[in-house]
Amino acid sequence: MSQNRGKLYVISGPSGTGKGTICKELLKDNRNEFSVSMTTRAPREGEVHGKDYFFVSKEEFLEHVERGNFLEHATVFDNYYGTPKDMVIKRLERGRNVLLDIDVQGGLQVKAVMPEAVLIFILPPSLAVLRSRLEGRGTETQEVIEKRLSKAVNEIKLIGEYDYIVVNDVLEEAADLARSIMKAENAKVPEKVMPVIRKYEQEEKGE
Amino acid sequence: MSQNRGKLYVISGPSGTGKGTICKELLKDNRNEFSVSMTTRAPREGEVHGKDYFFVSKEEFLEHVERGNFLEHATVFDNYYGTPKDMVIKRLERGRNVLLDIDVQGGLQVKAVMPEAVLIFILPPSLAVLRSRLEGRGTETQEVIEKRLSKAVNEIKLIGEYDYIVVNDVLEEAADLARSIMKAENAKVPEKVMPVIRKYEQEEKGE
Numbered sequence: 001m002s003q004n005r006g007k008l009y010v011i012s013g014p015s016g017t018g019k020g021t022i023c024k025e026l027l028k029d030n031r032n033e034f035s036v037s038m039t040t041r042a043p044r045e046g047e048v049h050g051k052d053y054f055f056v057s058k059e060e061f062l063e064h065v066e067r068g069n070f071l072e073h074a075t076v077f078d079n080y081y082g083t084p085k086d087m088v089i090k091r092l093e094r095g096r097n098v099l100l101d102i103d104v105q106g107g108l109q110v111k112a113v114m115p116e117a118v119l120i121f122i123l124p125p126s127l128a129v130l131r132s133r134l135e136g137r138g139t140e141t142q143e144v145i146e147k148r149l150s151k152a153v154n155e156i157k158l159i160g161e162y163d164y165i166v167v168n169d170v171l172e173e174a175a176d177l178a179r180s181i182m183k184a185e186n187a188k189v190p191e192k193v194m195p196v197i198r199k200y201e202q203e204e205k206g207e
Numbered sequence: 208m209s210q211n212r213g214k215l216y217v218i219s220g221p222s223g224t225g226k227g228t229i230c231k232e233l234l235k236d237n238r239n240e241f242s243v244s245m246t247t248r249a250p251r252e253g254e255v256h257g258k259d260y261f262f263v264s265k266e267e268f269l270e271h272v273e274r275g276n277f278l279e280h281a282t283v284f285d286n287y288y289g290t291p292k293d294m295v296i297k298r299l300e301r302g303r304n305v306l307l308d309i310d311v312q313g314g315l316q317v318k319a320v321m322p323e324a325v326l327i328f329i330l331p332p333s334l335a336v337l338r339s340r341l342e343g344r345g346t347e348t349q350e351v352i353e354k355r356l357s358k359a360v361n362e363i364k365l366i367g368e369y370d371y372i373v374v375n376d377v378l379e380e381a382a383d384l385a386r387s388i389m390k391a392e393n394a395k396v397p398e399k400v401m402p403v404i405r406k407y408e409q410e411e412k413g414e
Contacts, residue, residue, distance in 0.1 A: 121396070127410040153411045160400040164391065177394055184371065184391035187384055189328070193367040196330075203334040204360045 013122030014152030025175035041079035072109035220329030221359030232382035279316035
């Protein structure tokens, strides 16, 4: 029974686990789309308001905070970033699944505000694999890599708050598992079953 | 994270929805196997004890009832049939998924005894389709078909107790959805997360 309302998927996992690539795979299904964040930082060249970000003033951002309109928000280098709840809900109601690629702390904020969100944790097969992936990028110093690995273990400690674990060993298999999770979530018996029952009852009476 | 322990899947749905065929598809994965019922009826030619059924005396059956060793049991034409809990648990502990093709009443009994069982309801796309499938068999009278349709609607009324809905319109898609549900269930964050966390912590300390 395909439900009309979409679902919010929070995709988290340590840096280097390949969650960005998995999200890209999921976005190939046009029922799925990325959440658009609101930010107070200035737009960079080519960035489109409403597509890359919602660019707003600090005053506007704080108004959203005050009326509780963020699923999560954080400050990075004096700029505010947040996921506006009303925008996400509007898209869920249109039947879209919204994906949110966010760190574990943000994921837990989302779960607190919207308990029906589905939280997926992307894990590396091992820390050794994570290390070699980070080293392979060749963009970070050894010190930064050590910090990331230590942060990874701290994030994994919160895995109990998540709903699903996807180990990203072979990308195609991990993406396939994530797709299976979304299919299964969509097949869950809805909280309100009367519309399902009525469909068959009415057909019986009509016959 | 593939969990070692298997899961019990209850597959229910009105007669004619094709749940038997879906189960056969699932059994192609050799991690999945059918549950074996215990019965007091006499073995038919070719039936193997422990494979088709566990054939027991009425006394033995009633002993199992008394010590609460049935996930569900019922009487059909003076014979008893039941699903022995200890046998199912033994197979789950060996990492097998156990499938139970059973009616909705039986499914609810199972859920009461083993709340962690995953209940999948197979639905026909419509009663009209169900009717034409039943008529297509050519084995039942019109009266029996009417009874089955009416029973189908009564079963569907209990759908709120189930976990997932699989609409069997195109068999291959329905079987694929059932497989996705099993994959997703296997990716659920386990209740005890310490073994998962420890794996990464130990690797960190070892490094």
